[in-house]
Amino acid sequence: MGHPTMRNLTECISTRLLPRVRRPGQYVGLEINARCADVEAAEVTVALAFPDTYAIGISHLGSLVLYGMLNDVPGVACDRTYCPPPDGEAVMRSEGIPLFGWESRRAVADFDVIGFSLSYELCVTNVLTMLDLAGVSLHAADRGPDEPIVIAGDALADSPEPMADFIDVFLVGDGEVPLRAFVDLVRRMQRAGAAREEIILEAARTIDGAYAPRYYASACEPGASLAVVRPQRADVPETIRRACLEDFADSPVVTSPLVPLSEGIHERVVIEIMRGCPNACRFCQAGATRLPVRFRSVESIVAAAGKALDATGYREISLLSLSTSDYPDLDALISRLTSEFSGRRVSVSLPSLRVGSQLRHLPRLTSTVRKGGLTIAAEAGSARLRKALRKRISEEDMLVGVRSAYEAGWRRVKVYFMAGLPGEDQADIDAIHDLCRRLSETRKTVDGHPGAITASVSWFVPKPHTPMQWCPMRDAEYFFAVRRRLRELSRRSPVRFTFHRIERSGLEGLIARGDRRLGAVIEAAWNAGARMDSWDDHFNHDAWLAAFEAAGLNPAEITQRSLDTDRSLPWSHIRCRLSDDRLLAEYRKMQRDCRF
Numbered sequence: 001m002g003h004p005t006m007r008n009l010t011e012c013i014s015t016r017l018l019p020r021v022r023r024p025g026q027y028v029g030l031e032i033n034a035r036c037a038d039v040e041a042a043e044v045t046v047a048l049a050f051p052d053t054y055a056i057g058i059s060h061l062g063s064l065v066l067y068g069m070l071n072d073v074p075g076v077a078c079d080r081t082y083c084p085p086p087d088g089e090a091v092m093r094s095e096g097i098p099l100f101g102w103e104s105r106r107a108v109a110d111f112d113v114i115g116f117s118l119s120y121e122l123c124v125t126n127v128l129t130m131l132d133l134a135g136v137s138l139h140a141a142d143r144g145p146d147e148p149i150v151i152a153g154d155a156l157a158d159s160p161e162p163m164a165d166f167i168d169v170f171l172v173g174d175g176e177v178p179l180r181a182f183v184d185l186v187r188r189m190q191r192a193g194a195a196r197e198e199i200i201l202e203a204a205r206t207i208d209g210a211y212a213p214r215y216y217a218s219a220c221e222p223g224a225s226l227a228v229v230r231p232q233r234a235d236v237p238e239t240i241r242r243a244c245l246e247d248f249a250d251s252p253v254v255t256s257p258l259v260p261l262s263e264g265i266h267e268r269v270v271i272e273i274m275r276g277c278p279n280a281c282r283f284c285q286a287g288a289t290r291l292p293v294r295f296r297s298v299e300s301i302v303a304a305a306g307k308a309l310d311a312t313g314y315r316e317i318s319l320l321s322l323s324t325s326d327y328p329d330l331d332a333l334i335s336r337l338t339s340e341f342s343g344r345r346v347s348v349s350l351p352s353l354r355v356g357s358q359l360r361h362l363p364r365l366t367s368t369v370r371k372g373g374l375t376i377a378a379e380a381g382s383a384r385l386r387k388a389l390r391k392r393i394s395e396e397d398m399l400v401g402v403r404s405a406y407e408a409g410w411r412r413v414k415v416y417f418m419a420g421l422p423g424e425d426q427a428d429i430d431a432i433h434d435l436c437r438r439l440s441e442t443r444k445t446v447d448g449h450p451g452a453i454t455a456s457v458s459w460f461v462p463k464p465h466t467p468m469q470w471c472p473m474r475d476a477e478y479f480f481a482v483r484r485r486l487r488e489l490s491r492r493s494p495v496r497f498t499f500h501r502i503e504r505s506g507l508e509g510l511i512a513r514g515d516r517r518l519g520a521v522i523e524a525a526w527n528a529g530a531r532m533d534s535w536d537d538h539f540n541h542d543a544w545l546a547a548f549e550a551a552g553l554n555p556a557e558i559t560q561r562s563l564d565t566d567r568s569l570p571w572s573h574i575r576c577r578l579s580d581d582r583l584l585a586e587y588r589k590m591q592r593d594c595r596f
Contacts, residue, residue: 004098010105016095021088025262026054029102032259033311035071036103039111042077044187046070047101047111047148049081051118051126052534057082059266061320062154063117064254066175072252076183079104079111083126084133086531086538092133099134108134112186114148115179116167118156121511122504122534124163125526127152131166138523140168140214145196151182157211158242158289159464159571161229162511162518164213169203171210172574173243174275174290176251178209204236209243211574212236218516221567225557227515228568239575248275248294255307259314266318268349269308271301273333274321282390282590283379283418285463286322291577293326298333302340309346317341318349325350374405376439377416381431385421388593390586395435402439406446413439413453419482420460420474423594429482432457433489440494450494457486457497459505462559463512464571465578467586473509473559476502503541507533509559510548515570521547 004012018024039045048067050057057063063080070078079101084092092099099108108114114136116127128138131150137143140150153171156163160170171178182203189199204212215236218227231238245251253271260267276293277286305317317337321327337348376398380386386393402413417432436453443451459479462471479502486497511518524547525540532538548555563569565584572580 004107006105009097009100009107012095012097013100013105017088017091017097020091022085023262026082026260027084027088027102028261029105031058031261033256034103034258035068035256036079036101037071037077039077039079039101039104039106043075043190044077044113044183045106045111046076046078046113046115046183047081047108048078049083049108049114049116049127049130051083051116051123051130052532053085054082054260054262055264058258058260059264059270060117060119061254061270061272062119062175064257065252065272066115066179067258068254068256069176069180069252070183073180073183075187077104079106081108081130083130083532089129089133089531099130109136109148111148112190113183114150116150116152117154118152118163119154120534121156121508124156124511124522125530125533127163127166128523128526129531139165141165143168143196147196149186149196149200151179153179155285156511158285158574158576159512160211160213160574161218161227161516161570162514162522164218164516165519165523167213168200169210169212170240171207171243172240173209174245174251176245177243178207181207182210201236208241211240213516216573218570220515224564224567225561226513226563226570227517228570229516229573239573241575242289242577244292244577245275245294248296249300251275253296253300253304255304256311257308259312267314268316268318269305269312269314270318270320271304271308272296272320273301273324274327277322278326279323279392280390280586281379282388282467282586283460283463284322285466288466288578288583289576290322295327295329298329298336301333302336305337306340309341309344315345316347316349374402374410374412375414375416376402378435379416379418380421380424380428381417381433381435382428385424385428385594388423388590389421390590395438398435398439399442402451403442403445406443406451411452413451415439415453415455417455417457418460419457420479421594422468422471422590423596426485429485430489433486433493433495436490436495437493453495455486455490455495455497456500457482458500459502461505461509461512464569465574465576465583467583467590469513469569469583470563470565470587472562473506475556475560476506479505501536501539504533504539506555506559507541507544510555513558513570517551517553521551521553524550 050063067078070076131138136147149168151169152167153175157170157172200212203210215233216229217232218229220227274295276290278293281287379389379391436455440451440453462468483499490497525543528543530540530543
């Protein structure tokens with residue numbers, strides 16, 4: 001395709017890129033445990049593309065799992081690439097350096113497959129940056145027979161339409177299942193001399209969880225505000241069922257994680273101990289889509305932790321899941337980790353720790369459990385709204401749990417809330433501060449000092465495939481008023497509030513809820529300079545406003561209205577474990593609980 005040879009590209013990166021960028025170490029690609037197979041000898045080459053900075057992508061566990069899995073497949077070479085920050089993008093454009101594989105130094109456009117991990121809504125413009133830097137056609141419909149097949153998975157594949165113009169195949173669900181099947185298909189069909197389009201069609205026809213948007217049409221039904229999707233061929237499925245890894249033991253444990261050369265956001269051993277969540281909170285997309293709940297055994301976790309510590313030199317183990325407290329053998333697991341690794345001065349961190357009876361673990365584990373701060377996802381200040389959300393946590397649970405944490409050595413508490421929930425009123429907002437104040441005063445019973453409470457307030461975004469998918473978002477003025485009220489209440493208080501940026505949450509809602517028309521908006525915003533939208537110093541709200549205006553779409557019509565429960569939605573063709581009837585029943589219960 002006319003791209004530089006690996007030798008020439010390596011020289012260009014070393015002499016023209018590295019001397020001219022901040023943090024050049026992020027482009028070097030010589031990390032400990034790097035293991036891309038030989039791209040020149042491989043039958044199938046895959047570039048796993050993380051559409052955000054190196055610091056985030058190098059720490060993304062899902063990418064590490066797939067990277068290791070594919071490089072274990074004979075005949076497959078899997079490299080990785082990340083989205084250069086604006087300074088790196090500018091140098092690469094001015095010097096004509098294409099996006100490259102971090103280890104192979106091969107141009108990404110020369111791989112057979114480019115695989116994006118779409119973990120969150122605000123990464124979408126970064127996908128376009130990476131495709132354009134690679135020299136790959138932005139639109140799937142424009143790609144020629146020699147261009148890579150562009151695939152995507154992770155959270156946004158559950159509501160894929162906003163990115164449908166740019167992706168050849170979405171792999172929906174647990175990535176281990178459809179990605180391995182897709183790579184096997186590519187190898188088999190390339191051996192037989194199949195064309196690129198034949199491979200895409202065969203994937204759509206035969207692989208569970210594979211969705212190729214080109215074979216489906218998107219159109220608005222009469223009277224509807226959002227477009228729905230229908231197949232245009234008889235040989236592709238009408239609905240795409242989310243792929244599921246039934247036996248969690250079949251998911252590779254990352255025992256040799258990459259150790260970043262430049263700072264990563266997580267520099268520790270991370271082990272996913274459980275997939276799925278039993279709590280069924282009505283707002284949570286991950287909890288609704290990643291069912292059923294599956295666990296790793298204590299023995300496999302301890303063994304993996306030992307290998308990963310040896311392979312990295314890290315001194316911290318993080319136990320990852322949506323709700324670590326609900327791991328059924330948590331007592332035994334922490335005891336085993338303590339006995340195995342306390343002599344090596346290894347600490348254990350417990351994200352997603354639900355307060356309540358689970359905090360009985362803490363007093364006896366003060367030597368091994370890292371006590372940087374306790375995090376509580378209260379979500380709402382009032383018991384009424386927590387009930388509506390199916391957030392099974394009482395104020396008494398929180399007070400008792402925080403007291404136990406203070407007694408065990410914790411000194412900081414962070415509490416997460418959402419504002420803008422259906423049925424929310426002024427009393428619910430005031431209850432956020434009241435709860436935080438009581439949590440702070442709990443410490444006085446331990447050592448006579450008020451506790452430092454940081455309350456993080458995000459704005460409710462209705463997510464697809466949840467019982468709250470039909471709910472509207474409040475407008476920006478409502479959120480501004482909430483922010484003013486909480487700041488007023490917290491003056492001269494040990495409670496400190498932080499707030500998500502309102503404009504960014506609104507954009508998150510638009511992309512989460514949007515249909516295929518959002519593709520033109522994303523492209524227009526990107527052309528106007530939108531980059532790294534999840535970063536405060538790069539977010540360009542004006543570019544997005546202009547893009548919606550140019551597309552003739554009213555953001556309020558997408559996010560600030562209730563959706564009809566008797567109509568199909570832009571993501572209805574993606575089927576998860578919870579049926580539409582189950583989601584609707586939960587929505588009706590929530591309406592009664594919220595009284596709206």
